[in-house]
Amino acid sequence: MPHSGPIFLVEDDEDDQLLITQALRELGITNRVIYFQDGVEVIKYLGSSMQQPFLIICDINLPSMNGLETREYIENSPFLKKRSIPFLFFTTSDNILTVQEAYKYTVQGFFVKTNNYKKLKEDLSTIFRYWQLCLLPDRVT
Numbered sequence: 001m002p003h004s005g006p007i008f009l010v011e012d013d014e015d016d017q018l019l020i021t022q023a024l025r026e027l028g029i030t031n032r033v034i035y036f037q038d039g040v041e042v043i044k045y046l047g048s049s050m051q052q053p054f055l056i057i058c059d060i061n062l063p064s065m066n067g068l069e070t071r072e073y074i075e076n077s078p079f080l081k082k083r084s085i086p087f088l089f090f091t092t093s094d095n096i097l098t099v100q101e102a103y104k105y106t107v108q109g110f111f112v113k114t115n116n117y118k119k120l121k122e123d124l125s126t127i128f129r130y131w132q133l134c135l136l137p138d139r140v141t
Contacts, residue, residue: 003132005054006032010042010070011090012062016113020057020090023121029128038062039070046080053085055131060091060098067091068098071105084136088127 007024011017021033031054036042039062060067067089074080074087088109089102102110109127114120 003054004031005052006034008034008036008042008045008053008056008058010036010039010056010058010062010067012037012059016059019117019120020124023117023124024128027121027125027128029124037064039065039067039073042070043073043080046074046083046085052083055127056085056087057090057127058087060089060093060102068101068105071102071107075105086131086134086136090123 007029009017009020011020017035024031024033034045034053036045039058042056042058043065058067058070062070065073071087071089074085086108088111089107090111090113092113094112099110111123111127114123
């Protein structure tokens with residue numbers, strides 16, 4: 001069942017991993033969260049597993065392969081693009097050039113992380129509810 005698929009969290013900061021996961025749990029979101037430190041790890045996993053993630057939440061500032069490079073790779077890979085995995089950025093970077101570049105790779109959302117935990121939970125709740133309602137090619141029965 002696609003809506004119960006895991007959430008891929010591509011985030012190298014352990015504190016952010018903890019806060020995001022805690023917020024998801026407090027919101028009652030029970031999807032498994034799988035952590036990746038950078039784009040290389042998530043690309044390797046996607047290439048070797050047919051597990052269909054519910055959503056990829058990706059930071060931009062990552063070691064090895066940053067978030068923009070990760071999204072570009074997915075967008076340019078016929079195999080990965082066909083999987084239609086929702087992909088959004090959740091990052092501290094709000095530079096307009098970065099936002100423009102992100103949408104050049106057809107990212108489905110760009111959100112700025114906040115230090116306010118209540119706002120973080122509200123943002124994640126909105127994101128999750130949207131993707132639960134959204135139809136994707138693999139989610140139509």
